[in-house]
Amino acid sequence: MACITLIAVIIAAATILIAERIHARRRLPGYVKKLPGPRGLPVIGSVHELPEKNSWLKFHEWGQKYGPIYQVNLAGTNHIWITRDKIARDLLTKRSAIYSDRPFIPALEQDNRTSGQYLPLMSRNEKWIRQRKFAKQIMDTSEKASFYGYPELESVRLLFELMSEPAKYNIAMESFIARVTSRLAWGTPTPSDELKQRARELLIGVSPGGALGNKLPFLMSLPERLASPKAWEARRSRTERKFFETMQAEVQEDIDGKRRNTPSVLPNPAASRPKQSWMRMFLEKKKLWGFGSDLEGAFAVGMHGIAGALTIAAPMQSFCLALCHYPQYQPILHEEIDRVLGDRMPTFDDMEEMPVLRAFIRETLRWRPPVPTGIPHELIQDDMYEGYHIPAGSVMHPLEWSISRDPEVFLEPDEWNPMRWLEARYPTYQEPLSKYPTITQYSQFGYGRRTCQGMAVTEADLFVGLGSVAWLFSMAKPEMEVSVADDEVEANATVPDEPIMRDEVESNGESPPNLSRYSNAFMNLSADERAFFEQNAERIKRQSWRYSGAALNIPAVGSETPPVSDNEDSSARKPTVAFDHGLPTPPASPDEDETRSIHTASALKLATGRLKMQRNDSAISLPGEFPGLTTDPAAALPSPPLTPAKVPSKPSSLRSWSPQKSTKADHPRSQSKIAPLPDVDDPTMNFSTLLIAKPLPFDFNLCIRNKARAELVARKWVELRMQGEFEASRVFWGGGKDTKGNAEFGWGEVFA
Numbered sequence: 001m002a003c004i005t006l007i008a009v010i011i012a013a014a015t016i017l018i019a020e021r022i023h024a025r026r027r028l029p030g031y032v033k034k035l036p037g038p039r040g041l042p043v044i045g046s047v048h049e050l051p052e053k054n055s056w057l058k059f060h061e062w063g064q065k066y067g068p069i070y071q072v073n074l075a076g077t078n079h080i081w082i083t084r085d086k087i088a089r090d091l092l093t094k095r096s097a098i099y100s101d102r103p104f105i106p107a108l109e110q111d112n113r114t115s116g117q118y119l120p121l122m123s124r125n126e127k128w129i130r131q132r133k134f135a136k137q138i139m140d141t142s143e144k145a146s147f148y149g150y151p152e153l154e155s156v157r158l159l160f161e162l163m164s165e166p167a168k169y170n171i172a173m174e175s176f177i178a179r180v181t182s183r184l185a186w187g188t189p190t191p192s193d194e195l196k197q198r199a200r201e202l203l204i205g206v207s208p209g210g211a212l213g214n215k216l217p218f219l220m221s222l223p224e225r226l227a228s229p230k231a232w233e234a235r236r237s238r239t240e241r242k243f244f245e246t247m248q249a250e251v252q253e254d255i256d257g258k259r260r261n262t263p264s265v266l267p268n269p270a271a272s273r274p275k276q277s278w279m280r281m282f283l284e285k286k287k288l289w290g291f292g293s294d295l296e297g298a299f300a301v302g303m304h305g306i307a308g309a310l311t312i313a314a315p316m317q318s319f320c321l322a323l324c325h326y327p328q329y330q331p332i333l334h335e336e337i338d339r340v341l342g343d344r345m346p347t348f349d350d351m352e353e354m355p356v357l358r359a360f361i362r363e364t365l366r367w368r369p370p371v372p373t374g375i376p377h378e379l380i381q382d383d384m385y386e387g388y389h390i391p392a393g394s395v396m397h398p399l400e401w402s403i404s405r406d407p408e409v410f411l412e413p414d415e416w417n418p419m420r421w422l423e424a425r426y427p428t429y430q431e432p433l434s435k436y437p438t439i440t441q442y443s444q445f446g447y448g449r450r451t452c453q454g455m456a457v458t459e460a461d462l463f464v465g466l467g468s469v470a471w472l473f474s475m476a477k478p479e480m481e482v483s484v485a486d487d488e489v490e491a492n493a494t495v496p497d498e499p500i501m502r503d504e505v506e507s508n509g510e511s512p513p514n515l516s517r518y519s520n521a522f523m524n525l526s527a528d529e530r531a532f533f534e535q536n537a538e539r540i541k542r543q544s545w546r547y548s549g550a551a552l553n554i555p556a557v558g559s560e561t562p563p564v565s566d567n568e569d570s571s572a573r574k575p576t577v578a579f580d581h582g583l584p585t586p587p588a589s590p591d592e593d594e595t596r597s598i599h600t601a602s603a604l605k606l607a608t609g610r611l612k613m614q615r616n617d618s619a620i621s622l623p624g625e626f627p628g629l630t631t632d633p634a635a636a637l638p639s640p641p642l643t644p645a646k647v648p649s650k651p652s653s654l655r656s657w658s659p660q661k662s663t664k665a666d667h668p669r670s671q672s673k674i675a676p677l678p679d680v681d682d683p684t685m686n687f688s689t690l691l692i693a694k695p696l697p698f699d700f701n702l703c704i705r706n707k708a709r710a711e712l713v714a715r716k717w718v719e720l721r722m723q724g725e726f727e728a729s730r731v732f733w734g735g736g737k738d739t740k741g742n743a744e745f746g747w748g749e750v751f752a
């Protein structure tokens with residue numbers, strides 16, 4: 001029996017092979033050349049040569065071997081890899097009429113090309129046209145409204161969380177993006193955890209190295225009970241739909257005023273007012289969009305939520321990686337931040353004035369592209385390029401990893417060097433600096449008719465989010481930690497059993513402590529809050545440093561309170577009592593100023609418990625290795641190498657490169673040495689394996705650069721929280737207890 005099966009498999013494989021050969025020969029006229037590439041094995045092609053981790057490095061290596069455009073057979077499908085920007089533009093942009101389709105993704109329950117669910121994965125059909133129009137409208141409108149101020153708002157919570165639990169920096173950054181995106185999509189940050197999970201699960205579903213159904217498509221034709229990947233996908237798909245429909249219905253209820261003052265849903269009336277959002281735009285002008293159903297609108301908005309939720313967090317984490325591994329550039333960024341912003345946090349309006357911050361972000365996107373393999377296009381008819389045949393149905397990959405490592409454009413391409421965007425001696429430099437470098441209009445966001453719709457949101461989130469992080473913190477690898485212990489601070493490091501209160505703080509001045517007011521204030525706390533402080537007394541005690549009273553000069557609240565919007569009843573602004581990050585929400589008090597001050601002090605104290613302070617406000621400086629800032633910033637810039645990288649000078653276009661004719665002697669590989677591939681043990685190369693490459697968590701030190709800024713953040717956090725802005729994330733499935741839900745809806749297992 002086994003023998004018969006083996007013979008059957010061999011016959012089937014041989015038939016496919018012969019059919020492939022005949023097919024290829026019949027379609028290729030004699031004068032047309034075939035693109036080079038690895039030969040691979042019959043049937044499976046080169047699948048077995050791909051590593052599980054960082055597969056883009058293999059494609060990059062093949063690019064160096066076979067040239068800037070080559071083809072690979074992967075399980076019977078022809079994949080074409082493009083490693084130079086010019087070729088990607090020639091094909092995907094200039095010939096976008098035939099290069100703008102998307103390949104089929106087997107692991108999804110519904111056909112990604114026609115289902116109308118995910119704009120980035122659709123074929124170029126009617127649904128794609130109307131959803132792309134809709135996407136442009138919602139992006140343009142929200143951009144004009146400065147994306148409703150959500151990045152600035154959530155960056156306060158981001159900084160507060162980073163001060164509170166620096167070790168969870170990756171969660172804080174992902175939450176920042178998910179909250180901003182949830183607000184944009186539905187006007188509320190409460191679904192942010194669910195959105196993150198929806199994004200992770202979809203990412204698994206669409207990644208070639210993710211769901212098993214993409215590696216073994218036949219599994220998707222079996223019944224769910226026999227194929228667990230199919231059951232996983234069915235649940236993912238049901239949960240996603242339910243989530244999008246629930247959010248759509250809630251926004252509709254908000255608009256209709258039905259959800260106002262319903263404490264079980266949103267405890268704070270101020271927070272329950274309908275906020276601006278993409279869903280609101282959809283619902284208010286439904287007819288304008290011409291969608292087939294409300295469900296299409298639910299997906300059109302939800303998909304944008306998902307697209308934003310994980311992509312932007314990846315470069316935020318790569319930014320930390322870069323700053324730690326290339327510390328010599330940090331002072332340059334801090335100099336710009338201190339000069340332009342001083343003691344206020346950045347806003348989107350600061351873009352023009354801050355080319356250094358933009359350069360740091362752009363360079364991070366280049367150095368560690370969030371989508372290193374690019375998002376593939378599919379060619380719908382046979383084509384020719386520079387004498388080479390590209391068959392219809394080929395899956396075209398603009399290989400971002402290689403495109404952003406073209407040694408003719410990027411000197412020393414593997415080095416993170418933001419100066420390449422700021423100094424005229426680099427080929428990438430462009431005037432005027434008030435505009436360039438941009439964060440958008442970059443190969444990282446794709447080509448032609450399928451370019452990313454979320455570039456502007458990405459720009460706002462990264463600029464405000466990372467600008468805020470660098471405004472408050474400096475970063476260093478653990479072994480590079482500078483001495484941060486301040487004798488005075490150390491001497492004061494005894495912490496009372498209870499939280500620091502305003503009166504105690506003031507007592508560091510002339511007047512003696514007013515203990516009665518102190519204890520009254522403590523007694524004014526709700527039972528929940530008192531319990532919190534009691535339970536956390538030990539933790540609070542363990543803090544490594546605390547502010548001295550003189551330093552904690554808390555100004556009265558007033559001028560910085562955000563204005564009350566037209567449709568908000570200011571008397572309705574009541575603080576809520578809920579626990580989030582282990583920190584109490586301030587209770588309502590007749591004396592709000594006092595309550596705010598008290599809670600600012602305790603919030604700040606709790607928040608900064610695990611952080612280190614730098615001795616002075618300037619950035620890290622170590623002898624020798626790091627450039628100190630001088631009055632002439634140019635003189636302080638680190639000197640990049642004047643000679644190009646050790647990589648070979650490679651042809652930038654196909655004109656000077658002809659793979660088919662090449663002999664061993666004139667092949668690019670034999671002309672010069674191949675650039676060494678990055679070491680896979682390199683700590684900066686530790687990435688998740690899915691389509692979006694996110695650095696895995698790593699150890700580093702976050703140091704507060706300036707006390708006054710930390711105080712400002714804590715104060716803003718308290719104020720905004722009292723206004724009901726920082727609602728905690730909601731649990732959608734499982735009756736409020738957990739996220740697993742039941743067999744029908746809930747969270748599936750995820751990895752990476």
Ligand code: HEM
Binds near residue numbers: 305
């Ligand atoms: C760092 C952040 C991001 C990166 C690197 C990125 C990258 C990309 C890439 C490479 C594509 C495919 C382009 C092509 O096929 O040529 C794409 C498409 C798309 N992106 Fe983004 N993206 C990011 C953030 C976002 C955000 C925040 C949103 C929305 C809120 C978004 C929405 C979309 C949409 C709707 C498409 C599909 C366009 C189409 O197929 O017609 N992206 N993105």
